Amino acid sequence: MCGIHGFNHSDSKKINRMIEASNSRGPDGNGSYSDNNITLGHNLLAITEHSSSSKQPWILNDRFVLCYNGEIYNYEQLRLELKSDGETFETDSDTEVLAKGIRSHGINFIHRLEGMYAIAWYDKHEGTLVLARDAAGAKPLYTYIKDDKLVFSSSIKSLAAYGVSLRLPEVYVQERLEIGSPSGTETLYRNISKLYPGQIIKYRLHNLSKELDEHVHKKIEPIDTELEDAEFYQYLHNTCRKTISESVRSCLMGKRPIGLYLSGGLDSSIILHELVQYQNKPKTFTTRVSMGGHEDTGANSDADVAQRLSKHYGTDHTELLVTEQDYIKYFEDTVWALEEPFANKSIPAYYALNKTVSENGVVVTLSGDGGDELFTGYKRHLSIHRKSPEEKANLQKDLVRKLTHFKDGWFPVDCLSNDHLNTVMYKEYLCRVAENFLIRNDRLGMNFSIKARFPLTAGKIRDFAFSIPSCYKIRNNKTKVILRESYRDIIPNFVLDKHKTGWSIPKNFLYNDEFKSWGAEILKDAPALPSDTPNLSEAFLAASSYRKINSFISSIAFCIWVKLFKVSI
Numbered sequence: 001m002c003g004i005h006g007f008n009h010s011d012s013k014k015i016n017r018m019i020e021a022s023n024s025r026g027p028d029g030n031g032s033y034s035d036n037n038i039t040l041g042h043n044l045l046a047i048t049e050h051s052s053s054s055k056q057p058w059i060l061n062d063r064f065v066l067c068y069n070g071e072i073y074n075y076e077q078l079r080l081e082l083k084s085d086g087e088t089f090e091t092d093s094d095t096e097v098l099a100k101g102i103r104s105h106g107i108n109f110i111h112r113l114e115g116m117y118a119i120a121w122y123d124k125h126e127g128t129l130v131l132a133r134d135a136a137g138a139k140p141l142y143t144y145i146k147d148d149k150l151v152f153s154s155s156i157k158s159l160a161a162y163g164v165s166l167r168l169p170e171v172y173v174q175e176r177l178e179i180g181s182p183s184g185t186e187t188l189y190r191n192i193s194k195l196y197p198g199q200i201i202k203y204r205l206h207n208l209s210k211e212l213d214e215h216v217h218k219k220i221e222p223i224d225t226e227l228e229d230a231e232f233y234q235y236l237h238n239t240c241r242k243t244i245s246e247s248v249r250s251c252l253m254g255k256r257p258i259g260l261y262l263s264g265g266l267d268s269s270i271i272l273h274e275l276v277q278y279q280n281k282p283k284t285f286t287t288r289v290s291m292g293g294h295e296d297t298g299a300n301s302d303a304d305v306a307q308r309l310s311k312h313y314g315t316d317h318t319e320l321l322v323t324e325q326d327y328i329k330y331f332e333d334t335v336w337a338l339e340e341p342f343a344n345k346s347i348p349a350y351y352a353l354n355k356t357v358s359e360n361g362v363v364v365t366l367s368g369d370g371g372d373e374l375f376t377g378y379k380r381h382l383s384i385h386r387k388s389p390e391e392k393a394n395l396q397k398d399l400v401r402k403l404t405h406f407k408d409g410w411f412p413v414d415c416l417s418n419d420h421l422n423t424v425m426y427k428e429y430l431c432r433v434a435e436n437f438l439i440r441n442d443r444l445g446m447n448f449s450i451k452a453r454f455p456l457t458a459g460k461i462r463d464f465a466f467s468i469p470s471c472y473k474i475r476n477n478k479t480k481v482i483l484r485e486s487y488r489d490i491i492p493n494f495v496l497d498k499h500k501t502g503w504s505i506p507k508n509f510l511y512n513d514e515f516k517s518w519g520a521e522i523l524k525d526a527p528a529l530p531s532d533t534p535n536l537s538e539a540f541l542a543a544s545s546y547r548k549i550n551s552f553i554s555s556i557a558f559c560i561w562v563k564l565f566k567v568s569i
Helices: 012-021 075-084 094-112 156-162 173-179 229-250 266-277 301-313 324-338 347-359 371-375 379-385 389-404 420-446 459-467 481-486 513-523 536-543 546-564
Strands: 003-007 029-034 039-044 058-060 064-072 115-123 128-133 142-146 149-153 192-194 199-204 209-215 258-261 283-289 317-322 364-366 451-453
Touching (some): 003 012, 003 064, 003 156, 012 039, 012 156, 064 094, 094 128, 094 199, 229 266, 229 481, 258 266, 266 371, 266 481, 283 347, 301 317, 324 420, 324 513, 324 546, 371 459, 379 420, 420 459
Parallel strands (some): 283 317
Antiparallel strands (some): 003 039, 029 039, 058 064, 064 115, 115 128, 128 199, 142 192
């Protein structure tokens, strides 16, 4: 179930426009509810059961109304607990469990959820609305508030369909051009905010006031390390495999075909291994870059490993060859799907791969997002690991101070430990993973009515990873040793011992006359920006060098975004 919308007044025409604008998020059905205080709408993509079992809005006792986007992985356990309290159920859906759980236990029930979700919960008697977003930030939820008007949706397109004017923010323009989607509560649109990962807000609709604002995150205590090193590592490896296995199994819920983005890296390879243990051989997908006359600098090494791994496990493997022409062809469609400009040069290739996945009949996808930010996967983590205890302590103080001053004070600093590298990765998890990787996959997938799942972002894995002192995550100047050694002699060594490259469109793939000519043509009509930002045409000329290709990409994406979404400057 994949799109929720609403506003704090009655208007059937506007909610229908919002639902229609998000049709790709839920093509299996839609529904709406309205009274004098509120109007709610829902787009449905049925995954776990027949669409009739989870049609929304879900109404209880003529008092409570639920609109929900996502999946609750531990809903069967929660249903058993609710049954033991005397609750009865008419369906096997997680929607009914969620509705009756919140009715019985209030907002505290949301803290017990394992899964990905965006929730709108209306109490007609109290005149209150609760909005919530999952802890990993896998599901987006945007709000527009002005004067006494509240509008919310899973999609910027639906906010625009309601009538919200899409305008560029007054500040931080250049920074937003460079980084794309900001973290926390900010967006690229003036007067439009988003719930940060794990946030729960309760509004009183009369005179529109915020009654509660909290989060589901909790402080994670470090694992007791009194065991001898050999015993401790064995404990870590056993726990790691068990936790990942359980998370992958939970992602198999539903009756729709499952596909796996097999990048050739360690994380997606581990997920494939665990899927096969549950007698589930998914269709696997990867991309290969057509280098043409360009020098192949190892850009397809991950694709080679993915192909070899698919043969090892006997999967139905599809490899998409991305050409320069494909890249240009899908660039504008990518901006439309993402609802914002972007600076990552690889994203149009991700769009093309989602299209291929859909054409192969797959409705649910799994990916390995999050593993690098939980278990150390980057050179910057190794650099931090090498610093002295005194340097780490000083860096920790500086970072916590910066996090405290994030806009709206949203970052849950009360959950942080004194372990600096773990703090860095916790920030990456709530900022980069949530607002770049997960939301990117959600939007690109939903553009083709595909549900994206992320096994490595499950709460149990997150809590386990951050409970491990970071000194155990790097050994002999190698990152990700816990994951590698947990699966040693279990998955092939050509994966475990492969040097990390990270799949990416190579710069020389784009550094050519055709692409630069195409980009220059788009930037000829670049909009005028506030005086504190550079002229986009000048930025293009500076960026169209081999070393600044991402700035080049962001300038083009910005111009296309302004045109497609009619963004006011």
